[in-house]
Amino acid sequence: MRKKIVAGNWKMHKNATQTSELLSELIAKVPANTTAQIIVAPTFVNLAAAVNQLKGSNIAVAAQNVHQTESGAFTGEISADMLTGVGVNTVILGHSERRAIFHETDALIADKVNTALKHDMTVIFCFGEELKDRQSNQHFNVVENQLRDGLFQIDTKSWEKVVLAYEPVWAIGTGETASPEQAQEMHEFIRETVLKAFGKEIAENVTILYGGSVKPENAKEIFGKPDVDGGLIGGAALKADDFVAIVTAI
Numbered sequence: 001m002r003k004k005i006v007a008g009n010w011k012m013h014k015n016a017t018q019t020s021e022l023l024s025e026l027i028a029k030v031p032a033n034t035t036a037q038i039i040v041a042p043t044f045v046n047l048a049a050a051v052n053q054l055k056g057s058n059i060a061v062a063a064q065n066v067h068q069t070e071s072g073a074f075t076g077e078i079s080a081d082m083l084t085g086v087g088v089n090t091v092i093l094g095h096s097e098r099r100a101i102f103h104e105t106d107a108l109i110a111d112k113v114n115t116a117l118k119h120d121m122t123v124i125f126c127f128g129e130e131l132k133d134r135q136s137n138q139h140f141n142v143v144e145n146q147l148r149d150g151l152f153q154i155d156t157k158s159w160e161k162v163v164l165a166y167e168p169v170w171a172i173g174t175g176e177t178a179s180p181e182q183a184q185e186m187h188e189f190i191r192e193t194v195l196k197a198f199g200k201e202i203a204e205n206v207t208i209l210y211g212g213s214v215k216p217e218n219a220k221e222i223f224g225k226p227d228v229d230g231g232l233i234g235g236a237a238l239k240a241d242d243f244v245a246i247v248t249a250i
């Protein structure tokens with residue numbers, strides 16, 4: 001059985017007080033018997049406090065980024081060792097905002113993936129086409145290339161530590177959602193692409209999240225598709241009631 005996951009990417013939102021308040025609400029409201037794995041990704045400066053506050057709960061903490069090298073003169077950067085040192089064992093990599101705003105290439109993302117895996121971290125690997133790719137019918141090619149160039153360098157054993165997050169860029173933070181059918185079509189293609197490269201067992205077992213304007217109103221229908229194993233949530237993860245409604249839709 002594939003793991004179901006609902007992860008909240010808080011991006012550059014919530015200071016220390018607001019982080020603690022939102023976590024308290026989540027601790028109180030996320031059902032104890034949820035079958036999904038619940039993950040939240042606050043900003044770097046609030047990660048250690050979040051780990052402490054969430055001890056004993058069923059909510060795990062992820063980072064939103066990591067540097068690709070072990071240590072050194074990289075002002076402003078954070079290493080994998082620093083993250084695991086404060087109890088953060090999951091990292092989101094390849095997010096479209098990192099790709100577009102911070103110019104992260106597939107090659108750089110591949111290096112980050114390798115570093116995170118070397119530190120035994122779980123990687124939530126994000127990828128997805130832009131609107132122009134879909135309009136020119138290139139979306140399957142773009143997605144396949146992002147997987148091959150950013151992720152498929154890993155060995156078969158490492159797949160236990162990988163979660164895929166398909167996030168069509170045109171649906172992120174836009175209010176525009178892929179239809180459940182569009183999500184299913186792409187998730188099926190992604191699973192097939194993994195199957196061709198790594199075999200059936202890995203393809204069947206890898207969790208594939210959908211991300212892009214998931215809300216309480218559309219979560220159930222999207223999560224109801226057979227190849228959608230949960231969601232990576234942006235905006236709706238910033239309000240406890242919305243996030244919990246999405247968690248309970250799985």
Ligand code: PEP
Nearest residue numbers: 172173211212213234235
């Ligand atoms: C995201 O940034 O990963 C995301 C899915 O954002 P939103 O849910 O706000 O579209």
